[in-house]
Amino acid sequence: MSTLRTTRPIGPLVIDIDGVVKLYQMGTETIHALRGISLKIHRNEYLAIMGPSGSGKSTLMNMLGCLDTPTAGRYEFNGKNVAAMVDDELADIRNREIGFVFQTFNLLPRSDALRNVELPLIYAGIPSDQRRERAQQVLEEVGLGNRMHHKPNELSGGQRQRVAIARALVNKPSIILADEPTGNLDSQTGIEIMALFEELYKLGNTIIVVTHEEDIARHARRVVRLRDGLIESDGSVS
C-alpha cells in the first residue's frame, strides 16, 4: 500500500490555532474539553486526528469547522481571526471555505441527492443553472451520477456518505473536515469512502479526518493524537 502513496508538497498555512481552550459548564461542574491546543495545518495536508473517546476530537473538529468558537485561545483561518467573527461571518466561512462531513451524514431527508448537494450553492447565491451543473458534476465525481434524484432514505449508507462528501466539495472549499466519516458504515464501505478521500487528496484537496481506527488513520500523511483535551503526539506517517 505504502508503495502507492504519493505525498504532495504542502502549501500555505490554512489553519493556525494557538492555546485553544474549550470549557463546557454543566451545572456547577466545568468540563475541560480542550485544555490548550496549538496546531498548524497547511494546504495539501492529509491529517488524521485520533484519540480515545471523550478526548476532545469532535470538539476540536467543530472548532476548526467554525461551527463552534473557542472559550480561549487564538484561531486563524487563512490568516483571518475566527474568534472575533460574528455569526454571519462564520456562516460565510462554513459556506465557502469549509466542507464538513459528519458521521451521521446530516442530509435533508425530504430533498433528493442533487438538491442536498445544491444547498451550499444556494446559500452562496449561485444562479440556479450553474448550481445544477456544478452539483451534477460533483455527484458524478463521487460516483453517484445515476442516483441524483434519490432521497436519502432511498440510498445505502455508503451512498449517503458520498452525497455528504459531494455536498462538502461542491463549493470548492479550502479544507475538508470529516468527523468519523466511516463510523456508521461497515468496514468494506468504510474502505471505499477512504479510497474516495485518498482520491480527493490526490486531486489537491486538504483533508482532516477524525477517527479512532488505526486502519483509517493510516490513510493520512500526518496523525495528531489527543488525550484529555491535549495533544499527545503529532507526527507524519510513513
Add this chain to the structure above:
Amino acid sequence: MLFKEIIRMALSSLGAHKLRSFLTMAGITIGVFSVIGVMTAVSALRESIETGLSFLGASTVQFSKSSAIQRGGGDSAKYGKRKNITLSQAQRYVKLMEGVTDDISLKAFSQGSEAVYGGRKTTPDINYGGSNEHFLSSNQYAIDIGRNFTQADIELASPVVIIGQDIVSKLFPAESPLGKVIKVKAHAYTVIGTFVGRGTSFGQSEDAIAMVPITRFLNDNGAEGRSISIATGAPSQDTYMEIVDKGITAMRIARGLNANQENDFEVFSNDSLLDAFAKVADAVSSGAFVISAIALLAAGVGIMNIMLVSVTERTKEIGIRKSIGARKVNILSQFLIESVAISLAGGLAGILLGVLAGDGLAMLLKAQIIFPWGWSIAGLVVCTAIGVGFGFYPALKAAQLDPIEALRYE
C-alpha cells in the same frame, strides 16, 4: 434568486404537513371570510341603494305616520299610538304650503290587490293606491301613453286609473289599455294612462302599480284606518332644506301640535333612508369586524404555535442548513415566508368564500354583485401582517439556534 429558493423551501415544507397547514389556514380563512362576506354584502346593497333607490326624487321630503325602515319592536309601538294623517290634514298642509311649493303629492296605498280586465287578471300583489297629479314628479314615475291626472280628476274623484307596465302586459297583451275599464278590488276604473317601466328594486317590481285619484281611492276603500303620506318636492336642491323646515312647520300646524309637543310624524328623504340603511350596515359591519378581529387573533396565535412546533421539529434541519453556511437571515426568512404563506393562503380562501357568500346574499336581495377590491387588498395586507407578526418570534428563535446544539438535537 435566493429569495425564490427560500420561497420554494417554505412551500415544500408546508406541503409536507398538508393537514396541519390547512387547519392553521382555516382560522385565518374564518376571520377573513366573516369580514369580507359582510362587507361584500353591505357594499353591494349600498351600491344598489345609491344607484337604484329612486323611491323619492332627489329633492323630495316625505312625511308619514311611520318610518319606511323599522328597527326593533319599540318602533311599531311608537307608531301605533300615533293618529293617522287624514285627508283633511293633508289638504290643510297643501294649503299652508301655497306660495312655497305646489309640488305636493298625497299618497295612500293598499297592498295585495288584484286587477281584472275581461277574463284576465294580475297576480294579487299589485300596489294599488291613490294620489294626485304630483305623484309623477315626487315618485320618479313618468307617463308612457295617455295622460296624467288633472286637478279636476282629484276634485271630482273621477274613477280613472294609471297603470304600470306589469299590469299592461298582463291585462292588455294585444290591445291598447287606454279607455278600457279595469276592476281593482271590485272597483271599476277607466284607464287614462300608463307609466314608463321602471324594473325591480330589491326583488319587488315597481311596475305592478295602479294609481287612482286619492279622493276616489278613499271613497272606494274607506278613509278609516288609512294614513296619508305627503311627498313635497323642492323646486331645486338649494331650496331643499328650506322646504323641509317649512314643511315640518306646516305639518305641525296641520296636525294641531303645541309648541312643546314632539313631531307625531316621520320626516324622510332619500338621504334619511340612506342614513337608516347606513346605521344598520354600520352595526352589522362592526359586528363582523369584532368577530373577525377575534378570529384573526386566535388564528395568529395558532400560526405562532404551529411555527414554534415546526421550529422544534426541524431543529436538526436548521442545524444542517447552518452548518453548510446558511446565514441568520436565510433561516429567518424561510420560516417567516412559511408563516406568511399560511396566513396569505388562508386569507385568499377567506376572500374568495367571503365574496361568494356576500354576493350570494346580494343576489338573493336582487342587489348588484360587486368585488370589494379595497377590502380584499386590506385583507391581504392584514394577513401578511399577521403572518409576519406572529411568525417573527418562532423564525427568530430558529435563526438564533446555535449550529452545534441544533445538529446534536434528536
